[in-house]
Amino acid sequence: MNTPIDFYFDFSSPYSYIASEWIEALAARHGRTVEWKAVMLGAVFQAAELKSPVSHPIKREYSLHDFERSARFAGVPFAIPSKFPVATQNASRVFWFLHADDPARAVAWARLCLRAYFTRGVDLGDTTALAALATEAGLEAGAAERVWTDPHWKDRLRQANDAAIAAGVFGAPFFVLDGEPFWGNDRRPQIERWLESGPF
Amino acid sequence: MNTPIDFYFDFSSPYSYIASEWIEALAARHGRTVEWKAVMLGAVFQAAELKSPVSHPIKREYSLHDFERSARFAGVPFAIPSKFPVATQNASRVFWFLHADDPARAVAWARLCLRAYFTRGVDLGDTTALAALATEAGLEAGAAERVWTDPHWKDRLRQANDAAIAAGVFGAPFFVLDGEPFWGNDRRPQIERWLESGPF
Numbered sequence: 001m002n003t004p005i006d007f008y009f010d011f012s013s014p015y016s017y018i019a020s021e022w023i024e025a026l027a028a029r030h031g032r033t034v035e036w037k038a039v040m041l042g043a044v045f046q047a048a049e050l051k052s053p054v055s056h057p058i059k060r061e062y063s064l065h066d067f068e069r070s071a072r073f074a075g076v077p078f079a080i081p082s083k084f085p086v087a088t089q090n091a092s093r094v095f096w097f098l099h100a101d102d103p104a105r106a107v108a109w110a111r112l113c114l115r116a117y118f119t120r121g122v123d124l125g126d127t128t129a130l131a132a133l134a135t136e137a138g139l140e141a142g143a144a145e146r147v148w149t150d151p152h153w154k155d156r157l158r159q160a161n162d163a164a165i166a167a168g169v170f171g172a173p174f175f176v177l178d179g180e181p182f183w184g185n186d187r188r189p190q191i192e193r194w195l196e197s198g199p200f
Numbered sequence: 201m202n203t204p205i206d207f208y209f210d211f212s213s214p215y216s217y218i219a220s221e222w223i224e225a226l227a228a229r230h231g232r233t234v235e236w237k238a239v240m241l242g243a244v245f246q247a248a249e250l251k252s253p254v255s256h257p258i259k260r261e262y263s264l265h266d267f268e269r270s271a272r273f274a275g276v277p278f279a280i281p282s283k284f285p286v287a288t289q290n291a292s293r294v295f296w297f298l299h300a301d302d303p304a305r306a307v308a309w310a311r312l313c314l315r316a317y318f319t320r321g322v323d324l325g326d327t328t329a330l331a332a333l334a335t336e337a338g339l340e341a342g343a344a345e346r347v348w349t350d351p352h353w354k355d356r357l358r359q360a361n362d363a364a365i366a367a368g369v370f371g372a373p374f375f376v377l378d379g380e381p382f383w384g385n386d387r388r389p390q391i392e393r394w395l396e397s398g399p400f
Contacts, residue, residue: 047258048256048257050259056248057249058248058368058370059250061368062368062370062381062383065381066383070390072400073389165258168258168262169258170258181265183266184386186384189273189389190269190270193273200269200272200273
């Protein structure tokens with residue numbers, strides 16, 4: 001019953017980025033694969049009547065500090081981008097476009113974008129910067145722009161958001177493992193125990 | 201510089217209860233003491249424009265499941281009370297009353313109430329049930345009732361809430377260790393690392 005681990009992430013979520021750096025190796029150690037699923041946290045938050053942690057007074061300052069500390073704790077390079085958060089629908093549409101033909105290529109795109117944003121501050125909401133990343137990822141000139149303006153891929157992303165909400169996702173990162181939901185980078189120890197010794 | 205660990209908790213917070221069962225032993229292993237501070241999450245949430253996790257759609261179902269799983273993960277007996285959450289201002293006022301003379305006795309009261317609520321479902325918001333717990337804790341008949349109706353102890357609890365908010369507290373459990381804030385039962389691994397090897 002080595003089912004894949006569903007991994008829901010948002011391109012502008014620091015905790016998603018941190019988790020993206022450990023989930024593959026952890027899954028592989030236990031003979032599991034990972035199904036990456038790009039979602040828009042905005043849509044997910046709306047369904048759950050939630051807001052970003054950085055849009056709350058008091059919690060905002062803590063969260064900015066905790067992003068950096070949690071990255072250090074996980075041994076992941078991290079620098080809070082000067083522009084944060086950013087719009088991630090275009091990066092997400094390209095993800096689902098690549099995913100249709102080759103999920104591994106979509107994962108490579110996700111890693112490239114997450115690392116560019118959270119280590120070098122590349123603004124994923126800026127179409128010029130995103131097009132440059134697409135070129136780096138091997139897409140033809142103009143291909144990424146055509147994807148993110150295409151109603152088909154806009155619709156594909158909406159479907160992904162709806163499916164996530166239907167699966168109980170209300171934040172990111174969010175994992176589903178053998179049907180069991182785990183929310184947050186900080187559920188790593190529980191996921192590890194589950195993978196090592198099963199349900200607890 | 202073995203400063204105490206500040207431990208902010210609410211009597212109706214499942215994650216506070218779980219943390220209350222491990223923080224003392226962990227602190228003691230590292231030569232630290234714990235300063236327990238009862239707060240009202242309602243007041244804290246209001247300042248940070250937040251709500252309880254169980255008052256959000258979708259997140260509610262996950263949270264109820266995660267309370268139980270996180271308790272099992274920590275090896276702590278737990279049963280979600282049939283009435284949840286409950287009003288905890290009276291239990292908190294008795295805490296601060298006992299704290300004025302003997303902080304250790306206030307901690308014993310906190311443990312007694314948290315365990316009664318989260319293992320036996322004793323309604324801490326019910327004055328008869330709370331008075332019975334006060335008797336169990338060795339208070340004279342009528343003493344607890346006099347405390348929670350006394351403007352002096354109402355005011356003491358308000359001061360505790362205001363001090364928590366001023367310290368950056370926006371949820372519970374919340375720890376401050378060498379000036380470093382940690383929010384949530386799930387920050388235990390980071391607190392452990394800090395205690396073992398200092399700032400990271």
